[in-house]
Amino acid sequence: MHVDVVKTGMLPSLGIVKVLHKSLREYPVPALVVDPVMVSTSGDVLAGPSILAGFRNELLPMADLVTPNIKEASVLLGGVQLESVSDMRSAAKLIHDMGPRNVLVKGGHLPDSLDAIDVFFDGESFHELHSSRIKTRNTHGTGCTLASCIAAELAKGSSMLSAVKDAKHFIETALAYSRDIIIGKGAQGPFDHHFRLKNGQSSCRLDRLNPNDLLLYAVTDSGMNRKWGRSIADAVKSSIEGGATIIQLREKDAETREFLEAAKACLEICRLHGVPLLINDRIDVALACDADGVHVGQSDMPAHVARSLLGPEKIIGVSCKTPEQAQQAWIDGADYIGSGGVYPTNTKENNRTIGLDGLRTVCLASKLPVVAIGGIGTSNVRAVMEIGVPNLKGVAVVSALFDRECVLTETRKLHAVIMEATSLVK
Ligand SMILES: Cc1ncc(COP(=O)(O)OP(=O)(O)O)c(N)n1
Numbered sequence: 338m339h340v341d342v343v344k345t346g347m348l349p350s351l352g353i354v355k356v357l358h359k360s361l362r363e364y365p366v367p368a369l370v371v372d373p374v375m376v377s378t379s380g381d382v383l384a385g386p387s388i389l390a391g392f393r394n395e396l397l398p399m400a401d402l403v404t405p406n407i408k409e410a411s412v413l414l415g416g417v418q419l420e421s422v423s424d425m426r427s428a429a430k431l432i433h434d435m436g437p438r439n440v441l442v443k444g445g446h447l448p449d450s451l452d453a454i455d456v457f458f459d460g461e462s463f464h465e466l467h468s469s470r471i472k473t474r475n476t477h478g479t480g481c482t483l484a485s486c487i488a489a490e491l492a493k494g495s496s497m498l499s500a501v502k503d504a505k506h507f508i509e510t511a512l513a514y515s516r517d518i519i520i521g522k523g524a525q526g527p528f529d530h531h532f533r534l535k536n537g538q539s540s541c542r543l544d545r546l547n548p549n550d551l552l553l554y555a556v557t558d559s560g561m562n563r564k565w566g567r568s569i570a571d572a573v574k575s576s577i578e579g580g581a582t583i584i585q586l587r588e589k590d591a592e593t594r595e596f597l598e599a600a601k602a603c604l605e606i607c608r609l610h611g612v613p614l615l616i617n618d619r620i621d622v623a624l625a626c627d628a629d630g631v632h633v634g635q636s637d638m639p640a641h642v643a644r645s646l647l648g649p650e651k652i653i654g655v656s657c658k659t660p661e662q663a664q665q666a667w668i669d670g671a672d673y674i675g676s677g678g679v680y681p682t683n684t685k686e687n688n689r690t691i692g693l694d695g696l697r698t699v700c701l702a703s704k705l706p707v708v709a710i711g712g713i714g715t716s717n718v719r720a721v722m723e724i725g726v727p728n729l730k731g732v733a734v735v736s737a738l739f740d741r742e743c744v745l746t747e748t749r750k751l752h753a754v755i756m757e758a759t760s761l762v763k
């Protein structure tokens with residue numbers, strides 16, 4: 338394999354900085370990621386003034402990306418204190434002025450924050466990248482691994498922001514996987530990079546969402562099921578038997594305790610069939626019953642806060658009607674987006690319809706898999722699945738399944754049409 342990216346940690350002497358600088362000039366690499374390891378975990382500054390000067394003047398102007406943590410950013414900037422995300426933004430801009438094309442200031446050491454916030458600056462826009470804070474002593478090597486992952490993603494052809502996002506996700510998952518490993522006696526242990534190879538040997542779920550699970554997304558409505566005289570759990574069971582591939586409990590008028598009991602009963606059914614169960618809006622209910630994730634809208638808990646509350650292993654879906662919302666959902670650590678209303682619906686009041694064109698626009702702007710929602714049933718699902726955008730993975734449906742006498746029959750019918758439509762698309 339040809340990997341044409343160089344990643345460097347802090348170099349122990351000015352001589353090596355100079356040699357590297359010279360060889361990079363002679364043999365330029367397509368992308369240079371610089372991880373300035375210049376402050377030890379205990380806070381000692383590892384780089385003397387001459388190394389710092391060589392680093393600033395010779396390496397940074399060549400770098401496509403530099404990835405200091407807040408202590409290293411502070412050293413690079415002559416000792417300014419960084420205590421907030423706003424300070425990190427100012428630091429990213431000042432470091433950018435030193436010449437690198439992109440800057441990622443890592444906020445893992447920022448005190449008092451629920452999640453780990455990194456600030457990415459590409460010279461024009463800032464992005465705050467959130468991930469959950471994993472409580473573990475095994476954090477040794479995260480900075481080097483992050484930079485190496487970014488370099489590897491760039492070599493695979495990713496854009497800089499995508500590479501950073503993917504690398505952050507790798508680190509977050511690896512930290513969760515390594516949380517309880519005990520190696521050595523020091524205050525800090527190493528984390529395990531090989532979790533993908535060891536999949537199956539840990540209780541940690543590595544791939545939160547299989548996008549194919551979005552194919553037929555059944556979203557419950559207690560009013561409808563009550564009207565037809567069945568429990569939420571019975572409705573969920575029938576929909577799964579009919580072919581539903583993922584379930585969302587959207588119980589707008591349920592009391593918390595009633596909702597939690599229903600969620601636990603549904604979870605038992607879903608686990609039996611290997612179907613993920615998500616909770617609409619209620620992060621507390623999702624946490625209490627250990628559901629597989631949540632779905633949040635634009636006026637609900639922001640996805641990055643949901644991620645920090647739920648941790649790296651849970652699925653998060655976000656409703657998006659515009660390309661900007663889709664981009665933000667991706668930045669915030671969502672796993673999929675729900676986009677609609679594709680058609681008018683009576684299930685959700687005052688819902689803006691975006692049509693097939695709006696759906697296509699959102700799909701094209703989204704780096705995440707998309708599920709279409711709103712007024713979808715057997716008569717129009719084919720038109721939705723045939724819009725010809727590969728990341729449209731399925732349809733989410735409420736009334737076409739649950740406002741019917743027989744959930745099993747309706748789900749089977751819808752499933753059959755979707756299967757036919759998707760086989761024609763392929
Ligand atoms: C899959 C899916 N997509 C969109 C929605 C709508 O969620 P939201 O915007 O939060 O609106 P409410 O469902 O809360 O009315 C969804 N629930 N599922």
Ligand SMILES: Cc1nc(C(=O)O)sc1CCOP(=O)(O)O
Nearest residue numbers: 677678682684711712734735736
């Ligand atoms: C819950 C919901 N969200 C929508 C959105 O556009 O985000 S449309 C919708 C209701 C979907 O119900 P039905 O399948 O009965 O039309």
